[in-house]
Amino acid sequence: MEKIKEFFNYTFSFGEKVQISVLAILMLIIAFIVTAFLLKVLRKFITRKLPENDKVKFVSVFSYLKWLVYIIIFLITMHTAGVNVTAIFAASAALLIGVGLALQTLFQDIISGIFILIDQSVHVGDIIELEGKVGRVEEINLRTTRAVTVDNKVLVIPNHLYLTNSLYNWTENGVETREGINVGVAYGSDVKLVEKLLLDAAKGNTSVLKYPEPKVLFMNFGDSSLEFRIAFTIKNSFEVRFVQSDIRFEIDRLFRENDIKIPFPQRDIHIIEK
Numbered sequence: 001m002e003k004i005k006e007f008f009n010y011t012f013s014f015g016e017k018v019q020i021s022v023l024a025i026l027m028l029i030i031a032f033i034v035t036a037f038l039l040k041v042l043r044k045f046i047t048r049k050l051p052e053n054d055k056v057k058f059v060s061v062f063s064y065l066k067w068l069v070y071i072i073i074f075l076i077t078m079h080t081a082g083v084n085v086t087a088i089f090a091a092s093a094a095l096l097i098g099v100g101l102a103l104q105t106l107f108q109d110i111i112s113g114i115f116i117l118i119d120q121s122v123h124v125g126d127i128i129e130l131e132g133k134v135g136r137v138e139e140i141n142l143r144t145t146r147a148v149t150v151d152n153k154v155l156v157i158p159n160h161l162y163l164t165n166s167l168y169n170w171t172e173n174g175v176e177t178r179e180g181i182n183v184g185v186a187y188g189s190d191v192k193l194v195e196k197l198l199l200d201a202a203k204g205n206t207s208v209l210k211y212p213e214p215k216v217l218f219m220n221f222g223d224s225s226l227e228f229r230i231a232f233t234i235k236n237s238f239e240v241r242f243v244q245s246d247i248r249f250e251i252d253r254l255f256r257e258n259d260i261k262i263p264f265p266q267r268d269i270h271i272i273e274k
Contacts, residue, residue, distance in 0.1 A: 024078065031077045032070065039066050105160065112159035113142040122169060127238050129168035130157060136238055150238060170237045177237035181244055183251060184225030186261040191226065194260060198230040201250040207243045209233045225263045
């Protein structure tokens with residue numbers, strides 16, 4: 001019995017003020033095991049009736065909060081076992097400051113990730129545009145958001161960029177989006193015929209919705225052309241560039257058949273001889 005007591009009371013010294021006994025280490029291990037079990041039970045209890053999407057979000061936030069719980073349990077257990085917790089912080093103050101500076105961006109990402117999950121500004125399946133990059137959100141984690149571009153490339157976005165940049169959510173108001181194509185025609189062209197051909201090109205595309213109907217806008221009198229815009233609505237905005245390409249091919253074909261010219265910029269150069 002005396003040998004067992006001696007074993008439990010054996011202490012590891014880390015300097016003059018920091019001493020940890022075998023008993024304290026054993027208590028810490030037991031506290032971590034009990035805490036992990038209770039947190040697992042608590043997570044299952046809370047998420048048992050949540051929808052699948054909300055369950056994934058809660059688990060992401062919970063995985064972050066549990067580390068905070070572990071730190072609190074560690075400090076309480078050490079203090080209960082007689083360890084000078086203040087001395088531990090004092091001995092590692094410089095290290096903690098260095099680690100804190102190094103992990104500053106990481107903490108920004110985590111906090112931003114929590115904000116995203118709470119305010120639900122971005123959901124899995126949304127099509128977003130950030131810093132000129134467009135992708136469909138596949139996964140939202142605490143530190144990063146994973147999206148897949150139209151070229152099937154994985155786009156990993158640090159979450160802190162949501163706080164420092166303007167985010168465009170193409171599907172926030174639904175999957176239908178209003179798109180358009182700009183085109184210029186030569187001066188002297190029949191503008192009513194141009195309007196009809198642009199509408200035919202848009203309506204003939206199977207990806208363009210019938211309602212709301214496509215609309216042609218006479219945008220401006222340009223330097224070298226009359227500027228028009230054909231506006232239309234599609235359901236799958238993720239494929240917008242393919243739809244626009246098909247409509248442009250059709251516009252070019254219809255314009256050629258009806259002798260509508262698409263001009264290129266021209267400049268008149270006058271040479272003055274002296």
